Amino acid sequence: MSTTTLITRIGSLVTNDPGVGDGSPLGLIQDAAVVVEGDRVAWVGPADRAPDADLMHDAEGRALIPGFVDSHSHLVFAGDRTAEFNARMSGHPYQAGGIRTTVAATRAAGDEELEANLVRYVREALRQGTTTVETKSGYGLTVDDEARALRIAARHTDEVTFLGAHIVSPDFADDPAAYVDLVTGPMLDACAPYARWVDVFCEKGAFDGDQARAVLTAGMAKGLVPRVHANQLSYGPGVQLAVELGAASADHCTLLTDEDVAALAAGTTVATLLPGAEFSTRAQWPDARRLLDAGVTVALSTDCNPGSSFTSSMPFCIALAVRDMGMTPDEALWSATAGGARALRRDDVGRIVPGAYADLALLDAPSHVHLSYRPGVPLVSEVWRHGVRA
Numbered sequence: 001m002s003t004t005t006l007i008t009r010i011g012s013l014v015t016n017d018p019g020v021g022d023g024s025p026l027g028l029i030q031d032a033a034v035v036v037e038g039d040r041v042a043w044v045g046p047a048d049r050a051p052d053a054d055l056m057h058d059a060e061g062r063a064l065i066p067g068f069v070d071s072h073s074h075l076v077f078a079g080d081r082t083a084e085f086n087a088r089m090s091g092h093p094y095q096a097g098g099i100r101t102t103v104a105a106t107r108a109a110g111d112e113e114l115e116a117n118l119v120r121y122v123r124e125a126l127r128q129g130t131t132t133v134e135t136k137s138g139y140g141l142t143v144d145d146e147a148r149a150l151r152i153a154a155r156h157t158d159e160v161t162f163l164g165a166h167i168v169s170p171d172f173a174d175d176p177a178a179y180v181d182l183v184t185g186p187m188l189d190a191c192a193p194y195a196r197w198v199d200v201f202c203e204k205g206a207f208d209g210d211q212a213r214a215v216l217t218a219g220m221a222k223g224l225v226p227r228v229h230a231n232q233l234s235y236g237p238g239v240q241l242a243v244e245l246g247a248a249s250a251d252h253c254t255l256l257t258d259e260d261v262a263a264l265a266a267g268t269t270v271a272t273l274l275p276g277a278e279f280s281t282r283a284q285w286p287d288a289r290r291l292l293d294a295g296v297t298v299a300l301s302t303d304c305n306p307g308s309s310f311t312s313s314m315p316f317c318i319a320l321a322v323r324d325m326g327m328t329p330d331e332a333l334w335s336a337t338a339g340g341a342r343a344l345r346r347d348d349v350g351r352i353v354p355g356a357y358a359d360l361a362l363l364d365a366p367s368h369v370h371l372s373y374r375p376g377v378p379l380v381s382e383v384w385r386h387g388v389r390a
């Protein structure tokens, strides 16, 4: 038998189980308790009905939420783009080509440097309450460099995505078709063993609809599940391609036509919104309210990367989503936890229910609403990942 721990005197518990508590999507229980057994949640309910356990932890009336599920990040990289950010904030627009700077630095870095960088950012995220991390390749753009990135990512993150089609490699600037052949051929063969997902940046200056379709269908033929960088910088075919191919997620969704929104509403693809990118590029916010009102499932994620969104903070993204994207505090919390889990097709994270991983964040606040009510304040005080205090 594993050791059991009773976390009790939880002022406000977010379970994301609408079948318990107040019956809302958050499944809120006041004066609650949770029992952790080994790496899993064993029991959830009112504190006065909690069973005995080996150990006891007093939450002192604070709020307990599921650990954040960050379903979109780019953490295998080297180098720094402070100068680019500084220039952009001085009035120069962001273009997809800035990625080349990070590609050059990443190729030049040793394995140890890349691994140390990745571990640092995963720990930084964990301290801020993120207990599930997806990360991507995409700064190597050669067969060996992409496979190396994924090999390192698979050692330290929960979900790994092959993004050889981030931009056309500078080595193939004159022949993008040949680069797509490389990505869908030898690069995919080398990378597929380390990844669950295949992704493509479907965007002007990156890959058009036909190229994106070729990348995704080749990955699917190798058993990878698609997700798409779609409709970030311009209107385009990304979202509808994602829905058509049954992608788990269409990410960014900043510039959408009514047809795009209708397609998302009719399909199973989650719309993952990444407000750190709009913040860091002074771009138009994605309209979460429009998506939610249409019945689309929305996730929130950081897009943590050194170029366009260098934040690992899910609470920051929640605050932006509430302030500027029309989400309620409840919706934003759901999207940053259960929504991220949906975008990764996981039902064992993002919820505090019996059988799920004991991934928990205790806030120095009486309610999850404080995550947007008190923006910028480090409210995450204690984190458990798979039942272990971080």
Ligand SMILES: [Zn+2]
Binding pocket: 072, 073, 074, 229, 303
């Ligand atoms: Zn991204």
